[in-house]
Amino acid sequence: MKKNLLIIGAGGVAQVVAHKCAQHNDLMGDINIASRTLRKCEDIIASIGQKGSMKVPGVLKGHALDAQNVGATIELIRATKSQIVVNVGPAFVNMAVLSACLATGAAYVDTAIHEDPLKICETPPWYANYEWKRRDECEKAGLTAILGAGFDPGVVNAYAALAKAEYFDRIDSIDIIDINAGDHGRYFATNFDPEINFREFTGQVWSWQNNQWTSNKMFEVKKEWDMPVVGPRTTYMTGHDEIHSLSQNLGVPNIRFWMSFSERYVTVFTVLKNLGLLSEQPIKTAEGLEVVPLKVVKAVLPDPSSLAPDYTGKTCIGDLVKGVKDGKEREILFYNVSDHKAAYEEVGSQGISYTAGVPAAATAMLIATGEWDVRRMANIEDLPPRPFLDLLDKIGLPTQIRE
Incomplete structure (x- = not known):
């Protein structure tokens, strides 16, 4: 079991992740939101209060953070005692946030592939350019790192x-x-x-x-x-x-x-x-x-x-x-x-953010319960699909199947 969540990013997807995890904060524990702009974190917290999303009383706090600064991210993970980090910041910060998770042992979740700001459309397969190079590092550390946990990918x-x-x-x-x-x-x-x-x-x-x-x-x-x-x-x-x-x-x-x-x-x-x-x-x-x-x-x-x-x-x-x-x-x-x-009406975000944010929250929940706490790097297709899709059915993204 893992507790306490740090959400990195404060855009529309982060708002969905925060609302959905607040709805299950009896499982997730403390919820912290970090962004370069503290006001954006505070706006999400205010939205959660307005919607009454917190299932039980608990910690819900915003922080100013430059996620490219690995040292500052390590410090925040430790200060908040976060055991799960959901990275929904810009794709440029992925490797920095993963490094902070490796240093602290906090599980890592993202929704999009890492990008170099000065490079567009690198040689495929894209995951091999950054993420997969760190598979052995994650396995050696026993770190759960789940990649692409949005809708597509996810x-x-x-x-x-x-x-x-x-x-x-x-x-x-x-x-x-x-x-x-x-x-x-x-x-x-x-x-x-x-x-x-x-x-x-x-x-x-x-x-x-x-x-x-x-x-x-x-x-x-x-x-x-x-x-x-x-x-x-x-x-x-x-x-x-x-x-x-x-x-x-x-x-x-x-x-x-x-x-x-x-x-x-x-x-x-x-x-x-x-x-x-x-x-x-x-x-x-x-x-x-x-x-x-x-x-x-x-x-x-x-x-x-x-x-x-x-x-x-x-x-x-x-x-x-x-x-x-x-x-x-x-x-x-x-x-x-x-x-x-x-x-x-539910979380204050539009549907594109909703479809990306709910799966990221579900992934964090499955890590918290241990079902997806696999202690290695994995893409979503590497993991048992039923627990994920069954949970999504319950929390807002039901699967339909048409023969």
């Missing part, structure tokens, strides 16, 4: 593991389909950190096809999927974290990721990219100021957490798995449908 990995364990003798393909059929009412905004969002789409699109890495350009390959509840939607094949672990761990020859984008998103993205405004490399203005174009774009766009009050509509995310069972071809869709308005 829940979709568990769907794939469930499909392999219980529904198929052979899997030929997995198409991961992410549809956001919601409307936030803004001319243009991203649903999570604009810098991370744009970085996902400015490089090559890597997919796993015929047991090898295949490269395309963004928006080069599109397909219409008719998904439950949200109906027909145009999607584009793009690269994504989960492809980089599933391709290595499950022995499936074809794994692709599809995401829906509106025509407006595609147009604005294309213009920004063609103008050089999505570059991660510093430039100098005529006045001699050094700026990073991508950070300037981020600064002028709406904060994703500000979208929540006006967001309507639903998301549908799932795995379409094709293969063979008992000598017969089989095709199954494993999926979840979530509602933006319902998410806001």
Whole structure:
């Protein structure tokens, strides 16, 4: 059993993790939230108070922290006696936070792959560039480090593991389909950190096809999927974290990721990219100021957490798995449908943050109970899927299965 939680980050996903863990603080113990900006932590704490999310009286405290500072993070973990760290800060801090966990013995959870701020779309498989290099270090220390514990990556990995364990003798393909059929009412905004969002789409699109890495350009390959509840939607094949672990761990020859984008998103993205405004490399203005174009774009766009009050509509995310069972071809869709308005009413965040934050909270709970306290580094598909999916059914992300 592990107790006391430190949440690193104070955006929309952190707000969901904090609310969900507060709803189960009899299990989780003390809850601490850390961010560069203390006010953001305090806003989440105020939201938890307004919603009455704390199950029992307990510690709920905010802290100012630069998570890139390993020493400061070690000090905070020890000061708060945190045994579980959920890292939902920018992907740039992952390795620093993991180092702090290795130094203190606190279990580590994240929701996205580590990124170097000056590198975009590195050589696949991406996990091998940073995280997997530290597998032996984690195993030697007996440290539980669970990677990619959001929805995609995360829940979709568990769907794939469930499909392999219980529904198929052979899997030929997995198409991961992410549809956001919601409307936030803004001319243009991203649903999570604009810098991370744009970085996902400015490089090559890597997919796993015929047991090898295949490269395309963004928006080069599109397909219409008719998904439950949200109906027909145009999607584009793009690269994504989960492809980089599933391709290595499950022995499936074809794994692709599809995401829906509106025509407006595609147009604005294309213009920004063609103008050089999505570059991660510093430039100098005529006045001699050094700026990073991508950070300037981020600064002028709406904060994703500000979208929540006006967001309507639903998301549908799932795995379409094709293969063979008992000598017969089989095709199954494993999926979840979530509602933006319902998410806001429950935890004060929009549905995209909700679908990422609830699985991270569930992972922390499973570490706390010992079911997923595996004392090594693991991706979600490395772990038994049933405890995870059963818990998600109970706390807000029920799985649907359509043959």
